[in-house]
């Protein structure tokens with residue numbers, strides 16, 4: 001795919017993210033691994049105003065094109081690609097239920113088997129650090145190594161996957177899980193969780209879930 005086509009896909013994903021109710025205003029950002037670095041949304045431009053020319057190429061050493069300003073979170077996006085070879089797209093947003101759980105500073109435990117869609121038994125909540133900081137990128141590095149979806153304390157969510165469709169799908173799933181967690185926490189502080197053995201089974205099943213058999 002050409003740079004222009006991927007850039008349009010990034011914009012389409014941003015708009016869908018807002019339509020799904022996962023984001024507000026200019027919050028959030030989206031990137032795709034590209035040519036040794038990544039293509040990423042610019043900083044602070046409303047999604048509906050974006051054209052492919054606004055999308056910024058950031059190289060693996062963090063340098064970017066003259067006259068363009070990448071997302072303030074470019075460093076944690078780049079970090080995701082550097083520490084996980086299996087991901088090619090990263091989505092960040094401030095989805096309301098994920099942000100609420102992050103304010104409680106709680107990981108999302110195995111309250112539902114869909115937690116395993118993250119590739120982990122628990123969706124971690126990494127500590128707060130100022131947006132755009134290298135400290136935040138350091139926390140993201142630790143979290144994303146363990147799980148393809150993480151909560152950022154007092155901030156929001158990151159979901160990383162093999163492609164944009166799957167990254168957005170995962171972000172949406174985690175928002176549903178966060179809502180379920182808040183609803184159950186409102187009834188009892190001791191929310192029941194699935195045991196490790198069952199989560200191992202589900203994690204195994206997710207390895208081949210949705211893969212088409214080639215004939």
Ligand SMILES: C[C@H](O)[C@@H](O)[C@@H](O)C(=O)COP(=O)(O)O
Nearest residue numbers: 027028029043044071072073131
């Ligand atoms: C202040 C920013 O909104 C920050 O929260 C960042 O994390 C974000 O989500 C959007 O920033 P960019 O427009 O710089 O991508």
Ligand SMILES: [Zn+2]
Nearest residue numbers: 027028093156
């Ligand atoms: Zn943010």
